Amino acid sequence: MKELSEIQGIGRVLQNEPMKNHTTMKVGGPCDWMLVPSTEEEIIQALKTVQALNIPYMILGNGSNLLVRDGGIRGAVIKIGEDFSAIRIEGETLYAEAGALLSTVAKRAAKASLAGLEFASGIPGTIGGAMVMNAGAYGGEMKDVTVRVRVLDGETIREIPAAEMGFAYRYSHVLPKQWIVLGAEFSLQTDDAEEIQARIDDLTQQRTTKQPLEWPSAGSTFKRPEGYFAGKLIDDAGLRGFRYKDAQVSEKHCGFVINRGNASFQDIQTLIESVQKAVYEEFGVHLEREVKVIGEDLCE
Numbered sequence: 001m002k003e004l005s006e007i008q009g010i011g012r013v014l015q016n017e018p019m020k021n022h023t024t025m026k027v028g029g030p031c032d033w034m035l036v037p038s039t040e041e042e043i044i045q046a047l048k049t050v051q052a053l054n055i056p057y058m059i060l061g062n063g064s065n066l067l068v069r070d071g072g073i074r075g076a077v078i079k080i081g082e083d084f085s086a087i088r089i090e091g092e093t094l095y096a097e098a099g100a101l102l103s104t105v106a107k108r109a110a111k112a113s114l115a116g117l118e119f120a121s122g123i124p125g126t127i128g129g130a131m132v133m134n135a136g137a138y139g140g141e142m143k144d145v146t147v148r149v150r151v152l153d154g155e156t157i158r159e160i161p162a163a164e165m166g167f168a169y170r171y172s173h174v175l176p177k178q179w180i181v182l183g184a185e186f187s188l189q190t191d192d193a194e195e196i197q198a199r200i201d202d203l204t205q206q207r208t209t210k211q212p213l214e215w216p217s218a219g220s221t222f223k224r225p226e227g228y229f230a231g232k233l234i235d236d237a238g239l240r241g242f243r244y245k246d247a248q249v250s251e252k253h254c255g256f257v258i259n260r261g262n263a264s265f266q267d268i269q270t271l272i273e274s275v276q277k278a279v280y281e282e283f284g285v286h287l288e289r290e291v292k293v294i295g296e297d298l299c300e
C-alpha cells in the first residue's frame with residue numbers, strides 16, 4: 001500500500017518501522033506505517049486519513065508501558081512524541097502538548113520555580129501516556145496536579161476537567177472513550193527553583209539505586225497483587241537474576257524484567273510465563289502483567 005506516504009498534512013510518514021526503536025523494552029517487529037504528526041491539525045488529519053482508508057491504528061507515546069510482539073503491527077501507529085511536545089507556562093499554570101516527556105516537563109517547571117511535578121520526573125512516559133495511566137510515583141499521581149485535559153473525541157476537540165477524567169489507580173477514561181490526548185494543563189505552586197531541583201535529584205537518586213535503569217525494560221512488569229509485592233514474591237521464589245536467553249529478572253529489582261541486549265518479545269514472554277508459573281506454584285498467587293502487549297506473532 002503506497003497511499004499513506006503520498007498524503008500531505010499527516011506528519012512524517014515511515015513505512016515498516018521497527019517498533020523496537022520506539023519502545024523502552026527494545027522489542028517488537030515493524031509496524032506497516034508510522035505517522036508522526038507535529039501539530040493538532042496533523043493529528044486530526046492523520047486520524048481522518050487512516051479511518052477513511054480503513055487502516056487499523058493505535059496511538060503511541062514513548063512506548064514505556066508497551067510490549068510489541070515480534071510480528072509487529074498491521075496498520076498504522078500514530079506516534080505522539082517529541083514532534084508534538086511544546087510546553088507553555090503562564091503564572092502557576094503549565095500546559096504541555098501530549099508528546100512532551102514527563103522528565104522534560106518536570107525540569108521546565110523546576111526552572112520556572114514551579115513545584116508539583118517532581119514525583120513524575122523519573123517516569124519515562126509522555127504527557128499523553130501519563131494521562132492514560134494516571135501515572136504516579138513516590139506518593140504523587142497525575143490527578144493531583146491536572147486541571148484539564150485537551151482531547152480529540154471523534155472529530156471534536158474537547159477540554160475535559162480533571163474531575164471528569166475518571167482518574168483512579170493507573171486508570172483514566174482515555175482508552176475506554178477512545179480519546180486522543182492532545183495536551184494537559186497543570187496547576188503548580190511557586191517555590192524555590194533550587195529546592196525543587198534538589199527534590200528531583202533526590203528522587204532520581206532513589207530510582208537509580210533501586211531500579212535497573214541501565215537496561216531496557218518496560219518498568220514494573222507485574223501489577224501489585226493484593227496483600228503482596230510482586231518483586232518480593234519473585235525473589236522469594238528464588239528467581240532473582242533468572243534468565244531465559246537475553247530476557248532476565250533484574251538482579252537489582254525482581255519486579256522488573258530486563259532486556260540484556262537481544263531479547264525478542266517471545267523471549268520476554270517465555271520468561272514472564274515461567275515467573276508467573278513459579279510464583280503460582282510456590283505461593284498460589286497469580287501475577288498479572290502490568291504492561292500492555294500489542295501486535296502480532298511472527299508467522300512460522
Ligand SMILES: Cc1cc2nc3c(=O)[nH]c(=O)nc-3n(C[C@H](O)[C@H](O)[C@H](O)COP(=O)(O)OP(=O)(O)OC[C@H]3O[C@@H](n4cnc5c(N)ncnc54)[C@H](O)[C@@H]3O)c2cc1C
Pocket residue numbers: 024058059060061062063064065066080098122123124125126127128129130131132133134135136137174175179180181182211213217218219220292
Ligand atoms: C524504567 C521505567 C520506570 C517506570 N516507572 C513508572 C512509575 O514510577 N510510575 C508509573 O505510573 N509508570 C511507570 N512506568 C511506566 C510508564 O512510563 C508509564 O505508564 C507512562 O505513563 C507511559 O507513557 P508512554 O508515553 O510511554 O505511553 P505508551 O507506552 O506509549 O502507551 C501506553 C498507553 O497509552 C496510550 N497512549 C499514549 N499516548 C497517548 C495519547 N496521546 N492519547 C491517547 N492514548 C495514548 C497508548 O495507546 C497505550 O495504550 C515506568 C516505565 C519504565 C520503563
